Amino acid sequence: MNQTPVNTEALHSDLRLKHLTLKYFFAFFSGISLFLFSISLPIYLHYVQGIEDQLIAQEETSVVAARQMIQREMYEQLHIFDMVVKSNILNAYINDNSLENQLRLEDFFKSISTSFHRFDQIRLLDNTGKEAIRVNLVKGEGVLVAADELQNKADRYYFKSVQQMPAGQIYVSPMDLNIENDVIELPHKPTLRISTRLYNEQGEAAGVFVINYLAKGMLERFRHLMTQRTNQQGMLLDSQGYWLSNHVRSNEWGADLGKPDHKFASFYPKAWPSIKANSSGILEIDSGIFRYKAIEPLNYLEDQPAHFRLEHHPTITKESFANTSWKLVIFIPREKINQRTFLYQPFGRALTALILVLVAVLSFFGASFLVQQKNAAQKEKQTRLILEKQANIDALTGINNRRSFYELAEKELKQAKRKNTPLAVLMLDADHFKKVNDTYGHAIGDLVLKYLANSIKTTLRDVDLSGRVGGEEFAVLLPQTPLQEALEIAERLRKALEACQVPLPEGDSISFTVSIGLAMLTIQEEQFDQLMNKADLALYQAKSQGRNRVEQAV
Template structure:
């Protein structure tokens, strides 16, 4: 600062002394007043800044809280769907009705396929009403192991059996998450498991046993820890209803509910916070140790993932005890040290600036600089908030777009543009139907038509077509905006649910397909056949049986027998008309439903199949080749009152005749 002196002033020593004395007096007076005001102002700013800083840090943790809740609920939803699917399989009732090699092997194969498909189940068991394990398949290192009968255990003493046996059909018991115990000892390395238990009933509705799925939670917890390390500045943890840690930044504190050497609970380390966290579903709590953001996970709720349609398909009901067992709390803890580390006022630079401001002789300049700095910082803060909100909109995990009353795109965020593969310029102004498949176009038009009446619509599933031609599914929700009573804008969110749709299709494939031969199974065959019999077209049936198949298994082993079954299925698929319905009914028995063929042409086709299979050697391995023959029984739809059962009975009779008159023939 340059001080310009008045040229009329004298430069005598006395005048200079008076000048500086006056300046000093004014300086002391002004400095005292300004310093007092500034201290009061600085304290207020400090309080506001700290509050804003804490809010900002907590807002950064909300993404972690939301994504973790959604991931856990989605994972539990999948387990309930798998549980429900398994209660419908006939293998269980067949096994309890007749425990033989065939029914036992069928159930073991089903459990093995289930474990290999989902790779989440450490154990899959069928336990009878006495608590004895009848079938058990273990999964480890990407392979399944069928437990021998000698190693099967009695689990009647276990809590999950006692709770499961009390359940009515359609109910599910879910155990607390705990470390797995085998033969009375905790398994090493530790295996955190959640057991899903539901009754199985026979055709008469009588309870015949329990299905128990040991869901291995190792991957779920590791994903939680990975997200905790990558995305949050605080300490993320999961605690069970008793206050024991399921996951903690200090791994030594985990599994106090299972390990005798771990006695510490959440309340021991955070006594001020425990009561509020235990009693409330969610909230923010500030204590002398720091700030806690907590939320009840409620893993069996589907409210965070927009799964209304899937929820309607899950008919199993979770028991109240199960909900109490798994009333987990997600807690994010921001210690005071973390908050202070982020605070400008607690930083070394901040302290230096504050001291400098107070010792500065240029109080007025200093005050102006502070005002200027505060304005600049406020402008930067406003710009930061604006950029953050824009970034949140543009890069949200879900898509957002706005449409006018005619369905034309007014605005679309970057996430949805990335999904579509278009630039913003290519999208704005175009009808949203340009990005839909033909099947979804009609759904969207009805959705747009009803939006002004309902004002808000949720859970509409649409299939989106990208620029490159690939498609994906979204669940959309929209809110209408009215001006003077007229619909002008629809603001819409879209969640990508392609994984959910693919899972549903995959489960349908598993339910309808014979896993070994990859053709239709018995249940699916009857479903397709009944649809055919609803028409009046000519229908005929082939029932095929591999001759002396037991000898193949006895001589070459069941693996060779499986190869023969797969090879026969492959030959049949090549030899049959494209509209034929081919299925494996069980064992070495196949069935084919044909349309548009009379009895003569049906028999001719069957004879050609016999000849082709007999003439085709089956290569098991370079050192082993097997030749097999088949016998075929045929039947024809005589009148429109016939059903699939009638044709099967008649074909079974002709098959028996072919078997008893020499085999390797069709009748």
């Protein structure tokens, strides 16, 4: 039974050494491995980079083809839209909405719808948002919607967005699933709404022209291009990272279908910030490599044939560019890359394992030696700290002894003088302490001093400094403390000590009081001894006036 604490202490020490050995083992193992692999790493990275570049190069054809296809598709819709807006038939109606002009415009809309097979709706809204003329594409034919079935679209964003637009500007909406009567149409109709504000010859607002471009064919052509790739993991994202097209079709249209987790960031959280922030690039993560490219279907500034030039297409609003800020993302899984690399071949893996075993052996011996050295140094340091503590701490009370207190207080005094901050010192003396020793013995006297010191520590602030400077004399230094606050602290300390009860062996207890002298630092005191002398005089005054009181030095 007597040996249990020794065995427990030895066990804890052994566990600590093992933990430290393990810690240094990993440090050595990581360091040596890093050093060895840093020698071969450039060669190996160049080798792997060559494989990755080859795979990425194979994807560039799909990226270019998809980008050009989408841009051409959008270019055509904008020019058809612009053609209709500038047509004599539409302009005749907005300047004279006679029945004859209305019938001609309705036939014109039906002809456009039937001829191009890509506009799900062609509409003319009046200034209040009410549909004046609407043609739907039904089974490949343009069909005029009856007057009693026309709807008011004043609350729709594509109507609101064009209200303050000048003549000639075109608004293109985000792509989403078409809604009729507050319900998503089935089968789904991916739709882009292209609209513009119309003005008559007098410059007065004459309504809003809107076409619903059915993007289903464009997305099908995009998916067909992606199937020509080996992995077939090609995606088209909107600006929020929702899939407009995905090789897993159930992941598409997360925002429209109430599935906020069905977006790129949920599946690839590490990749999305970079892909969102940059227009083009290659991003490598643990699971593979992404080749991404901003599509910008309304931007015809660069690398386009002559008929795609900016000067030939209508003016598009800045909001429209933001609405169609899409990203084409092609993913190459890590498994496909690894299949071609040396380290994933049997011989490469065997060689890597052998090197790691050798590094582990060297790391273990190095860690064991270092732990032995550090353990010896730690023991020496602990011995030194114990000795320093014995030299600075009062053995009975556990607070600073006189020498340590004076050294620390001298530094505080110099700092207070330099920064011109208030500094107070308290001198405390246990009242009638000799009587306690004579009546109860020195053991109880020592216990009183311990209680006194403990009450000082628990009553004071963390920034305050305390020490035993004599037999029953204690001192307290209060940094950055003005007079009134110092008086309050001294009084609080006096009351705490007055309330203290020291237990006696037979079960009773005794109480004691202290007298306190307080002195404030002035320009006259250059040394701490001078300030202590002032506090000592105040202490003498407190004792001479009846004890158990606080007196301030004059």
